[in-house]
Amino acid sequence: MVTTSSLNLVFTPTKPTSLSWKHSFPSPFTTANCTRRQNRKAYRFVVFATVLADPKPTVLVAEKLGKAGLELLKTFANVDCSYNLSPEELCTKISLCDALIVRSGTKVTREVFERSGGRLKVVGRAGVGIDNVDLSAATEHGCLVVNAPTANTIAAAEHGIALLTAMARNIAQADASIKAGKWQRSKYIGVSLVGKTLAVIGFGKVGSEVARRAKGLGMHVIAHDPYAPADRARAIGVDLLTFEEAISIADFISLHMPLTPATSKIFNDQAFSRMKKGVRIVNVARGGVIDEEALVRALDSGIVAQAALDVFTEEPPPKDSRLVLHENVTVTPHLGASTTEAQEGVAIEVAEAVIGALRGELAATAVNAPMVPAELKDCDLSAFDHGVEDLFPLLMFIYLVLTELAPFVTLSEKLGRLAVQLVAGGSGVQSVKVTYASARGPDDLDTRLLRAMITKGLIEPITSVFINLVNADFTAKQRGLRITEERFLLDGSPENPLEFIQVQIANVESKFATAISDSGEIKVEGRVKDRKPHLTKVGSFSVDVSMEGSLILCRQVDQPGMIGSVGNILGEENINVSFMSVGRIAPRKQAVMIIGVDKEPNKEALKKIGEIPAIEEFVFLKL
Numbered sequence: 001m002v003t004t005s006s007l008n009l010v011f012t013p014t015k016p017t018s019l020s021w022k023h024s025f026p027s028p029f030t031t032a033n034c035t036r037r038q039n040r041k042a043y044r045f046v047v048f049a050t051v052l053a054d055p056k057p058t059v060l061v062a063e064k065l066g067k068a069g070l071e072l073l074k075t076f077a078n079v080d081c082s083y084n085l086s087p088e089e090l091c092t093k094i095s096l097c098d099a100l101i102v103r104s105g106t107k108v109t110r111e112v113f114e115r116s117g118g119r120l121k122v123v124g125r126a127g128v129g130i131d132n133v134d135l136s137a138a139t140e141h142g143c144l145v146v147n148a149p150t151a152n153t154i155a156a157a158e159h160g161i162a163l164l165t166a167m168a169r170n171i172a173q174a175d176a177s178i179k180a181g182k183w184q185r186s187k188y189i190g191v192s193l194v195g196k197t198l199a200v201i202g203f204g205k206v207g208s209e210v211a212r213r214a215k216g217l218g219m220h221v222i223a224h225d226p227y228a229p230a231d232r233a234r235a236i237g238v239d240l241l242t243f244e245e246a247i248s249i250a251d252f253i254s255l256h257m258p259l260t261p262a263t264s265k266i267f268n269d270q271a272f273s274r275m276k277k278g279v280r281i282v283n284v285a286r287g288g289v290i291d292e293e294a295l296v297r298a299l300d301s302g303i304v305a306q307a308a309l310d311v312f313t314e315e316p317p318p319k320d321s322r323l324v325l326h327e328n329v330t331v332t333p334h335l336g337a338s339t340t341e342a343q344e345g346v347a348i349e350v351a352e353a354v355i356g357a358l359r360g361e362l363a364a365t366a367v368n369a370p371m372v373p374a375e376l377k378d379c380d381l382s383a384f385d386h387g388v389e390d391l392f393p394l395l396m397f398i399y400l401v402l403t404e405l406a407p408f409v410t411l412s413e414k415l416g417r418l419a420v421q422l423v424a425g426g427s428g429v430q431s432v433k434v435t436y437a438s439a440r441g442p443d444d445l446d447t448r449l450l451r452a453m454i455t456k457g458l459i460e461p462i463t464s465v466f467i468n469l470v471n472a473d474f475t476a477k478q479r480g481l482r483i484t485e486e487r488f489l490l491d492g493s494p495e496n497p498l499e500f501i502q503v504q505i506a507n508v509e510s511k512f513a514t515a516i517s518d519s520g521e522i523k524v525e526g527r528v529k530d531r532k533p534h535l536t537k538v539g540s541f542s543v544d545v546s547m548e549g550s551l552i553l554c555r556q557v558d559q560p561g562m563i564g565s566v567g568n569i570l571g572e573e574n575i576n577v578s579f580m581s582v583g584r585i586a587p588r589k590q591a592v593m594i595i596g597v598d599k600e601p602n603k604e605a606l607k608k609i610g611e612i613p614a615i616e617e618f619v620f621l622k623l
């Protein structure tokens, strides 16, 4: 018997209807004018032909995977374990594979997707980081990427503690010395951990487990994480501090944040200059969060007494790397997740996700599954046949809300993204209220997709977790983020599904005080105009700007010439201003100016903007 779940149905944003039937069979949905009966015929053909042509999919496992995961895969697919393939060998093999499983050692480049000839449906990453997979190329080729985000948390935390203790007692150096025939007892006097202050930077899954263990070693643990819930920190007995406070009072610093544009090289000369002389640093997160040349300088000058590193900007690092060869540095070759238990765990986690994806299910650990496939947002969906509802209810739900909610979907994500960037470092986001203003009753307006998109906007910029419709509520709950929804019933015609959406974050401080409303929350509001998202309120100020690119928000005393002053500074830096809007309470009183820019101004330009006398505060935000 053929079940619908055995079909390989995946999103393909590059195709007009966003549903791709692999193996080059004709899609029942691609012809805009086809009838339901034609669609059903095509559908039956695809089921039949798929089963005949490819009873079992082929999974290429390109790096060593735990046994339990392999066994699981073998129950469903032909499994080809080929390790240490050269890039060319991988590209050659890939056209015969429906799925590929890797760890961090294999680069899954655009060429891999191109050379797969459309057969590759899913890439499974047996671990957290997906920096070795070209996500845009995967998405463009309609290939789902799934990861295993939880099974190696404890292994990474234990490795962090192993490096911390090994570094403090010079274990690696002493081991090398004794094996070289020496007996240097006085050279390797270490430092004690008990009573020392450990700053955990990034208080997520791994960071909080490191904190728990360090408390057990008698350390005083502090943490910095702009988005961590304060009650999670309290429960472990950890104080959440600002970045500057945390790094300046710590004896040891352990890094556990993701590599994002905001954290890239956050440990630079400036950061090292603020640290206590003789500080010791552990990094099991990502090499790119440290400016490695600056770390060598800090080690040479003695600001940093020792470092223990599991991860590097370039992996493997160059053989002559001054950092790796430094006598006060202990290194391991990205071993954080390398325990038998973690590898069994990630193997099962990734195998389940890959099998699910090959069956056409949307995995909760999908990294690039679009919340709404890009093309669907704009395309005419009239040809979409309701015959698929048994096949993929989730897709049906998306379809039903999509035709009219599409622009509000984009608006929701951007409002979430904007609101979270207004939160000051050190305040954990816990309570978010979303208000939907509409003339429709609750039964006529399904907001699940909008809430998920707001969650995506709030969480994605600050974590390595990727949010999709399936995991949005779960991830929010896991992070202690409570999202409440409220309807604001308007008079008038219910033709337009929504008038505006408001996102409010309570109990936080803002890096742009103007964004705090009269009732004390960060408040942003948006509307859809000409199917494009617009920001229409910041705090208590009414504004009107299209939400695209990057924005500079300034609060100023309303007076002539302000637009020109800021425009000149940006012009000198060759930064194109795409739009401007000023919202004011009354002429010559306080105003909010919003400037859309094509690229991020450098620090110097932002400083000059801040120095314009009438400007009271400003913030730069990326949408």
Ligand SMILES: NC(=O)c1ccc[n+]([C@@H]2O[C@H](COP(=O)([O-])OP(=O)(O)OC[C@H]3O[C@@H](n4cnc5c(N)ncnc54)[C@H](O)[C@@H]3O)[C@@H](O)[C@H]2O)c1
Binding pocket: 128, 129, 149, 152, 153, 156, 201, 202, 203, 204, 205, 206, 207, 224, 225, 226, 227, 228, 256, 257, 258, 259, 262, 263, 284, 285, 286, 310, 311, 334, 335, 336, 337, 338, 462, 463, 464, 465
């Ligand atoms: N070495 C290894 O083998 C290994 C193994 C597992 C994870 N990792 C890496 O460890 C890191 C943490 O993984 P996780 O699973 O705990 O992720 P996570 O998403 O659970 O936690 C990351 C935390 O960092 C915080 N954060 C974001 N921006 C920050 C900033 N600017 N300053 C401080 N904190 C910030 C987030 O709020 C979040 O709480 C990731 O980079 C991951 O790739 C490495």
Ligand SMILES: O=C(O)[C@H](O)COP(=O)(O)O
Binding pocket: 103, 104, 105, 126, 127, 128, 129, 130, 152, 334, 335, 336, 337, 338
């Ligand atoms: O991101 C991860 O999960 C870790 O860095 C582990 O990577 P690995 O699977 O290559 O050990």
